[in-house]
Amino acid sequence: MARIELTDASVTFSVRAQKKVTLKEYLVRGLFRGSVNPAVQVHALAGINLTARDGDRVGVIGHNGAGKSTLLKLLAGIYPPTSGDRQVDGKICSLFDISLGFEPEASGWENITYRAYLQGETPATLKGKIDDIAAFTELGDFLDLPVRHYSAGMLMRLAFSIATAIEPEVLLVDEVLAVGDLSFQHKAQARMKEMMASAAVMVIVAHDLTTIRDMCTTVVWMEHGQVRMQGDPEEVIAAYVESVNGPALPRAVAA
Numbered sequence: 001m002a003r004i005e006l007t008d009a010s011v012t013f014s015v016r017a018q019k020k021v022t023l024k025e026y027l028v029r030g031l032f033r034g035s036v037n038p039a040v041q042v043h044a045l046a047g048i049n050l051t052a053r054d055g056d057r058v059g060v061i062g063h064n065g066a067g068k069s070t071l072l073k074l075l076a077g078i079y080p081p082t083s084g085d086r087q088v089d090g091k092i093c094s095l096f097d098i099s100l101g102f103e104p105e106a107s108g109w110e111n112i113t114y115r116a117y118l119q120g121e122t123p124a125t126l127k128g129k130i131d132d133i134a135a136f137t138e139l140g141d142f143l144d145l146p147v148r149h150y151s152a153g154m155l156m157r158l159a160f161s162i163a164t165a166i167e168p169e170v171l172l173v174d175e176v177l178a179v180g181d182l183s184f185q186h187k188a189q190a191r192m193k194e195m196m197a198s199a200a201v202m203v204i205v206a207h208d209l210t211t212i213r214d215m216c217t218t219v220v221w222m223e224h225g226q227v228r229m230q231g232d233p234e235e236v237i238a239a240y241v242e243s244v245n246g247p248a249l250p251r252a253v254a255a
């Protein structure tokens with residue numbers, strides 16, 4: 001059984017306003033004010049409680065910078081909670097930031113192998129899949145070349161084909177994922193639909209509210225790193241739209 005459980009989970013980043021401090025600034029400001037370039041705490045997520053089990057489809061909505069992507073990364077295990085607890089049971093597939101982390105000097109084939117192992121494949125299980133992964137990329141002989149020679153779209157094809165080669169129990173998706181050219185996008189969307197249907201639990205971040213309404217069993221509205229509201233998709237989406245547009249005008253009553 002797949003399960004996601006966040007209990008009072010927070011993620012805080014410690015960032016510095018300036019990248020470099022000149023010697024003059026260091027001497028002048030450092031002498032009089034203590035720290036020259038103090039760390040600022042960014043509370044990307046604060047006190048998040050979220051539970052999802054088999055069959056749940058969770059849509060995450062909210063304004064830019066509300067913490068949606070950070071929530072996906074927390075669920076994926078990329079960011080550990082600064083405080084609180086994260087429990088995720090089940091094989092995870094993360095469909096966001098997928099083209100990061102390739103080995104530039106290694107060939108497409110080698111990168112398929114490295115990534116597949118990271119995704120939990122073994123030499124035996126990969127043997128039965130590697131040709132399908134390669135065929136899905138449609139990259140042909142390019143797979144023999146180091147991936148530093150690939151275009152951004154080609155890297156995306158490779159990344160998507162590998163990421164979607166597993167049958168995940170927990171699927172984490174960022175709707176903004178644009179994969180390759182038009183023909184590949186059709187193929188990619190069809191594959192994503194299959195995965196969304198078969199995954200036990202899905203969490204999807206999207207700005208397109210129609211997608212969320214059609215797909216999700218529950219919706220989380222994020223605001224300034226916190227959950228403003230969660231529950232029934234129609235109710236949460238209506239409240240979110242009202243907060244963005246203002247209350248709906250009363251209907252004119254016929255005289």
Ligand SMILES: Nc1ncnc2c1ncn2[C@@H]1O[C@H](COP(=O)(O)OP(=O)(O)OP(=O)(O)O)[C@@H](O)[C@H]1O
Pocket residue numbers: 013014015042043044062063064065066067068069070071
């Ligand atoms: N690695 C990081 N280091 C520092 N701050 C970060 C980092 N990642 C996110 N943040 C901050 O956390 C907050 C939430 O960002 P996040 O990307 O999760 O928002 P979002 O809701 O996904 O936004 P958008 O809709 O624009 O994609 C923002 O203030 C952002 O600047």
